[in-house]
Amino acid sequence: MFARILSGEIPGEIVRETDRVFVLRDIAPQAPVHLLVIPKTEDYANVVELAAGDPALLAEMVGLGAELAGGDFRLVFNTGEDAGQTVFHVHAHVLAGDLSEGSLVDR
Ligand code: 5GP
16 A cells, blocks of 8 residues: 555655655644655565564664654554554654654554
8 A cells, every 4th residue: 555655556645755765644643743654665564574674774764754753753663453553564653743642552
């Protein structure tokens, strides 16, 4: 699904793109800033696979998320269906702004 947004097949607001990573504004934001940092490759379903397979790519995602958050932020990787993961193409949620109301942790 994220790959189809990247290719332009379905709409989405891409706020940043590098050679290996793109950043999408979440369609259902749970914080004033809610971005999804996504590797272009679909090889990794979750952060555990990504950390094992390409730690440099994971580090690039974290760095880009920090840059775009523009201050303190929460970084969430839902990992597995029971943890709320719905898209099995690894992505980091970057949440910033006022985080006092709810979060991905307790939805
Ligand atoms: P997960 O639940 O897998 O951790 O996160 C998937 C995220 O993708 C959710 O926060 C959801 O709001 C977001 N999402 C689902 N479909 C779309 C879409 O078509 N466009 C965008 N921008 N975000 C989406």
